[in-house]
Amino acid sequence: MLTTFDNLAPGLVTLLAQLVQKIAGAIHPEKILCYGYRTSSYKDWSCFTEGHETQERIKATFDLLVITRNDNNQEDHEILQQINQLAAPLNCEVTTVVQSVDAVNDLIAKGSRFLTTLYHKAVLVYNADNSDLLAPQTAPSYEETKNRIESTWNKCFQTAERFYKTACFCLDNGWNEKALFDLHQATQHTCMALLRVYTGYRSTTHNLSRLLAHIENFSFVPSFIFPRLTEEETALFNLLNKAYSDARYKENYSVPTDIANLLKKRVYQLLLVAEKLYNKKLMEIHNSRTTTFPLTPTDTTV
Numbered sequence: 001m002l003t004t005f006d007n008l009a010p011g012l013v014t015l016l017a018q019l020v021q022k023i024a025g026a027i028h029p030e031k032i033l034c035y036g037y038r039t040s041s042y043k044d045w046s047c048f049t050e051g052h053e054t055q056e057r058i059k060a061t062f063d064l065l066v067i068t069r070n071d072n073n074q075e076d077h078e079i080l081q082q083i084n085q086l087a088a089p090l091n092c093e094v095t096t097v098v099q100s101v102d103a104v105n106d107l108i109a110k111g112s113r114f115l116t117t118l119y120h121k122a123v124l125v126y127n128a129d130n131s132d133l134l135a136p137q138t139a140p141s142y143e144e145t146k147n148r149i150e151s152t153w154n155k156c157f158q159t160a161e162r163f164y165k166t167a168c169f170c171l172d173n174g175w176n177e178k179a180l181f182d183l184h185q186a187t188q189h190t191c192m193a194l195l196r197v198y199t200g201y202r203s204t205t206h207n208l209s210r211l212l213a214h215i216e217n218f219s220f221v222p223s224f225i226f227p228r229l230t231e232e233e234t235a236l237f238n239l240l241n242k243a244y245s246d247a248r249y250k251e252n253y254s255v256p257t258d259i260a261n262l263l264k265k266r267v268y269q270l271l272l273v274a275e276k277l278y279n280k281k282l283m284e285i286h287n288s289r290t291t292t293f294p295l296t297p298t299d300t301t302v
Contacts, residue, residue: 001033001118001119001120001122001123001124002121002122002123002124003123003124004123005034005123008037011058012037012039012060015060015090015092016034016037016060016062016125017125018090019062019086019087019090019092019094020032020125020126022086022087022090023064023066023083023086023126024126024128026082026086027066027068027072027074027079027082027083028069028072028128029066029067029068029069029072029126029128030067030068030069030101030127030128030130030131031067031101031124031126031127031128031133032064032065032066032067032124032125032126033064033065033067033118033122033123033124033125034062034063034064034122034123034125035063035064035065035117035118035121035122035123035217036062036063036095036217037060037061037062037063038060038061038216039058039059039060039061040058040059040060041056041057041058042056042057042058042059043055043056059091059092059093060092060093061092061093061094061095061213061216062092062093062094062095063094063095063096063214063217064083064094064095064096064097064125065096065097065099065115065118065122066079066083066096066097066098066099067099067100067101067104067133068098068099068100068101069100069101069128069130070100070101070102072100076098079096079098080096080098083096084096093213095210095213095214095216095217097201097214101131101133104133105133105134108133108134108135108136109134109137111136111137111140112200113140113145113148113199113200114199114200114201114202115136115200116136116137116139116200117199117200119133119135119136120136142285142289145285146282146285146286149196149197149281149282149285150282152193152196152197153193153196153197153278156189156190156192156193156196157189157190157193157274157275157278159189160185160186160187160188160189160190160193160271160274161186161271163182163183163185163186163189164182164183164186164267164268164271166182167179167180167182167183167186167264167267168264170182171257171260171261171264174257176254176255176256176257176260177247177253177254177255178247179255179260179264180239180240180243180247180255180260180263181243181244181247181248183240183243183260183263183264183267184206184208184240184241184243184244184247185244186267186270186271187208187240187267187270188206188208188211188244190267190270190271190274191203191208191211191212191214191215191222192211193274193278194215194219194222194274194277194278195211195214195215197277197278197281198215198217198218198219198277198281199214199217199218201214206244206245207241208226208237208240208241209237209241212226219277221273221277222270222273222274222277225266225269225270225273226240226266236259236262236263239255239259239263240263240266240267
């Protein structure tokens with residue numbers, strides 16, 4: 001594991017250190033790894049503001065793996081909520097994965113692509129040094145990686161497509177509430193497919209906001225489909241996000257047809273974007289392949 005960042009600005013290093021200190025003081029984890037970050041910079045000026053000064057604001061998002069002690073009895077969702085609360089006063093956001101030491105070592109032993117990548121490339125930003133992580137086995141071959149990604153994609157994305165087709169059928173028959181549940185499931189499984197293809201991380205959350213936040217580690221495009229920059233867009237997304245439970249348990253639940261059709265278009269856009277990202281990932285894997293001789297017939301195809 002790395003212990004320094006190559007290109008993180010000093011101010012952001014300080015911000016990350018403050019965040020990690022807060023998390024460590026509250027959660028008492030075994031280790032914390034940072035495996036990604038993003039910054040958004042805003043500049044504005046107006047002649048109607050006092051002093052006519054240009055204002056600049058920077059907001060950072062950090063991707064963290066928090067490895068808890070095996071005797072930690074907190075639920076994962078409680079830890080996630082606590083970390084988000086700790087980040088808010090620092091004006092930063094955190095996308096967090098929580099795993100116990102035993103769970104991490106078990107997944108590494110099973111060849112987890114997500115944790116193997118983090119072991120070699122993530123930055124260890126906190127270490128209680130009470131236990132060690134297993135060293136990953138030899139990296140899988142190009143063929144094994146490609147086959148695993150294709151198999152995962154075919155299974156997960158096919159499920160997403162089936163939910164989308166079911167939603168279309170329900171809308172055609174006026175079953176808007178059932179359609180929205182299926183649109184939620186199509187979105188969830190599409191996001192899960194992208195996460196597993198790009199990172200190897202297997203998420204089980206039904207929270208679409210959290211899934212899209214994880215995807216921002218490698219692409220902002222899916223989040224752009226659900227921008228959430230206005231009250232109307234936020235309400236539209238929340239309707240989809242809550243459909244998993246509301247469509248089944250909320251009494252007098254109803255969805256206007258025009259809203260349901262708008263969400264259908266958004267989910268269809270997501271499906272198209274996901275396929276493009278998948279093909280891009282396959283091309284990246286192919287281009288990063290080490291050439292060895294003699295070549296075989298499979299070497300001539302992508």
